Amino acid sequence: MSYQADITIIGAGVVGLAIASRVASEDREVYLLEKNETFGQETSSRNSEVIHAGIYYPEGSLKAKTCLEGNILLYELCQKYGIGHRKLGKIIVATHDTEVDELEILLKRGESNGVDGLKMLSQQELGKLEPSVKGVAALLSPSTGIINSQALMRYFLGSAIDNGVQVAYRTKVVGIDKASGEYKVRVEDSGGSFSFMSTVIINCAGLYSDEVAEMIGVNVAKVGYKLHYCKGEYFSVGNGKDKLVNRLVYPVPKTGEGGHGIHVTLDLDRRMRLGPNSHYVEKIDYLVDNSQKRAFYESVVKILPFIEYDDLEAEMAGIRPKLQAEGEDFKDFVINHECDKGLPGFINLIGIESPGLTSAPAIAKYVSNLVNEALKN
Ligand SMILES: Cc1cc2nc3c(=O)[nH]c(=O)nc-3n(C[C@H](O)[C@H](O)[C@H](O)COP(=O)(O)OP(=O)(O)OC[C@H]3O[C@@H](n4cnc5c(N)ncnc54)[C@H](O)[C@@H]3O)c2cc1C
Numbered sequence: 070m071s072y073q074a075d076i077t078i079i080g081a082g083v084v085g086l087a088i089a090s091r092v093a094s095e096d097r098e099v100y101l102l103e104k105n106e107t108f109g110q111e112t113s114s115r116n117s118e119v120i121h122a123g124i125y126y127p128e129g130s131l132k133a134k135t136c137l138e139g140n141i142l143l144y145e146l147c148q149k150y151g152i153g154h155r156k157l158g159k160i161i162v163a164t165h166d167t168e169v170d171e172l173e174i175l176l177k178r179g180e181s182n183g184v185d186g187l188k189m190l191s192q193q194e195l196g197k198l199e200p201s202v203k204g205v206a207a208l209l210s211p212s213t214g215i216i217n218s219q220a221l222m223r224y225f226l227g228s229a230i231d232n233g234v235q236v237a238y239r240t241k242v243v244g245i246d247k248a249s250g251e252y253k254v255r256v257e258d259s260g261g262s263f264s265f266m267s268t269v270i271i272n273c274a275g276l277y278s279d280e281v282a283e284m285i286g287v288n289v290a291k292v293g294y295k296l297h298y299c300k301g302e303y304f305s306v307g308n309g310k311d312k313l314v315n316r317l318v319y320p321v322p323k324t325g326e327g328g329h330g331i332h333v334t335l336d337l338d339r340r341m342r343l344g345p346n347s348h349y350v351e352k353i354d355y356l357v358d359n360s361q362k363r364a365f366y367e368s369v370v371k372i373l374p375f376i377e378y379d380d381l382e383a384e385m386a387g388i389r390p391k392l393q394a395e396g397e398d399f400k401d402f403v404i405n406h407e408c409d410k411g412l413p414g415f416i417n418l419i420g421i422e423s424p425g426l427t428s429a430p431a432i433a434k435y436v437s438n439l440v441n442e443a444l445k446n
């Protein structure tokens with residue numbers, strides 16, 4: 070590694086990798102720094118691997134825009150580069166007449182966001198499509214799918230490296246200072262600590278992105294960048310029950326819930342899991358609390374009556390980096406070139422929770438424009 074970068078990307082999760090592959094070019098020195106042993110060890114490999122359609126997010130929000138665009142870009146990438154995926158569709162199921170109005174609201178929101186092909190299903194239509202699912206009505210989203218997130222990250226990494234990005238693992242950014250119109254980045258690796266200069270910094274440090282913003286002196290509490298950790302646990306479904314549905318099955322989301330409600334996801338091998346639930350935590354750990362099993366069972370058995378308590382087994386957990394504290398309303402992704410904070414060339418990405426996996430290629434496009442702007446000035 071030479072010690073002068075044009076662009077330094079902090080964090081090799083799916084977002085940092087997508088950005089690296091997008092901003093790389095022959096005439097740019099680009100570093101991608103990751104504190105772990107390899108890429109994608111945190112939130113990017115602890116999620117549902119769903120390619121979202123963009124139904125839930127308020128119109129005009131970055132979450133809605135990048136999700137819609139990301140959905141299209143991901144399917145294109147998957148087809149072009151043979152990345153494992155399936156556009157299997159999803160249904161959001163109302164279990165009671167009182168929930169049907171909520172489905173209508175989601176339908177309208179999805180349509181105004183530009184989601185294609187949404188369709189309300191009657192009880193009979195639902196029964197034909199998914200005979201094992203119980204509900205009074207459903208909203209069908211055909212453009213929802215699943216993806217092999219490891220394969221996607223490997224693709225972004227390969228493309229970044231092919232385009233000259235230098236990737237450093239076990240390299241933790243521990244300090245950033247402003248110095249003569251550039252940034253001095255201090256890092257620690259197995260050999261000790263060193264520093265280098267960079268014109269542009271892109272902070273994609275996921276759960277630690279507020280800490281990285283603090284390193285350059287941003288008052289995260291004051292500007293609304295403080296992250297709140299919201300844990301999501303999963304239980305797998307065994308005993309052969311996993312072949313009884315063909316699509317992703319979601320409940321109608323409840324107001325104030327931190328996620329989309331405990332739902333059924335399928336992976337590319339058709340293994341079924343339930344989750345994630347949603348509860349705020351103080352610290353990061355990925356243990357699954359087995360005492361949640363009853364709550365998982367009860368929340369899905371209304372929709373999937375074939376599931377029995379003993380079919381469930383604790384599987385894994387992920388943590389959402391949320392900008393909204395418990396009980397607060399929707400907050401959008403922060404993707405900001407911090408010129409207004411006196412930090413030209415410093416781009417913060419904070420609160421990249423769901424649909425961050427889906428949005429990654431669209432976020433990369435958006436950030437690439439900010440980088441071009443920063444390098445022009
Ligand atoms: C339970 C759950 C389910 C989800 N389901 C979906 C879904 O189905 N579909 C979807 O679209 N999205 C989903 N998401 C959201 C999606 O997983 C995230 O938005 C996405 O993975 C975020 O990627 P990232 O690169 O920003 O963060 P991360 O994957 O967390 O990567 C950040 C990286 O930065 C590194 N880092 C941090 N600090 C430093 C430092 N100081 N120096 C060097 N490196 C550093 C970390 O080690 C990490 O590797 C889900 C999230 C959760 C938690």
